[in-house]
Amino acid sequence: MISQYQESLLLPARMFQSVSMNTTYEDVLEHIESGIMLFDEEGVLVFVNKQMYAFLELARHSLLGCTMTHLLANIQLSRLKRKQVLRAYREMVRKNKPTYEFIDEYGRYWRATLRSGEQMKGSYLFILKEISDYKLIEQTAYQNDSLAMLGKLSASIAHEIRNPLTAIRGFIQLLHPHLHQLGKEEYAKIILAEIDRANDIIHEFLTSSKPSVPQVSMIPVSALLKEVVLLTESEALMKGCQINLHPLQGDMIISGDAKQMKQVVLNMIRNAMEAITERSDDYIGKIEVGARREGAEVRIFISDNGKGMDLCTLDRLFNPFFTTKENGTGLGLSVSDRIIKNHGGCISVSSRVNEGTRFVISLPLIQ
Structure with a gap:
């Protein structure tokens, strides 16, 4: 039997062990890849790890002790982050959905998960994980x-x-x-x-x-772009567009199928024309075409000041059958993407609604 005196000697050790274990748990939660946010049964925020602070783009320990209302009213929280947090709260808390997926302003995919109920003893645990790779x-x-x-x-x-x-x-x-x-x-x-x-x-x-097997040859980038611009100039003028071919610096030569490369650039210039004609306001349509050397690669760019695209459209742009055109097949950009990948390159795109779109084709140069 443990005497009352011995019990009193063991009590501080047990308290120290409990505090030490809590600190260990917090350290573990602090360093996991997911963002963690824990509200107690009264709706007060009692724990936030650094990953969640990083997502919200807020200073460390600026949220502890506040409620969800106070969090949304935080002046340091950007308007976009406030919308994302509010939508996640509505979907999971108000509509009782266990998960909610969204895309942030940087194009990254996230999955928010809510743990609540009896297993959490009245508390609300929000877990945020990036799922872009998945x-x-x-x-x-x-x-x-x-x-x-x-x-x-x-x-x-x-x-x-x-x-x-x-x-x-x-x-x-x-x-x-x-x-x-x-x-x-x-x-x-x-x-x-x-x-x-x-x-x-x-x-x-x-x-x-079944894309055809590339007929490989050496292709001067300047000759390729000049030929494509020459082919599309008259069509552009009929649609009220101006095509500006930027002067190229130095000789840049790529290896590949000239017909397929011409098909890709033609497709993007014609897409630019359509984006310009679909813009409703009165303005002069401009398409900029050019190329520059970046290390061992060449960057061919085609940009326009057309109607632009939102994030949802950009996300599905290269998917087969996806199109925003009334008579489109949704295959042009999908085929272009496959051709460039078969040539060891890649296509990137940036766009803003009512401001325009810029495609960049990156291809390895022949040294």
């Missing part, structure tokens, strides 16, 4: 599935549709003189244009599912 894997898997489905679909429809279209086009051309005599020549032009558009769509399906 989303990238998920999108890649989805894209691969889409491309596999696209391959099967395009292979089955190509021969079934192209042969009748070729026959129809031939008969329309034979009937063209008769339609001209009847004063219905415009009908023939419309039919031929629509047949050609259908053929173009089929061609895009085939290209995206």
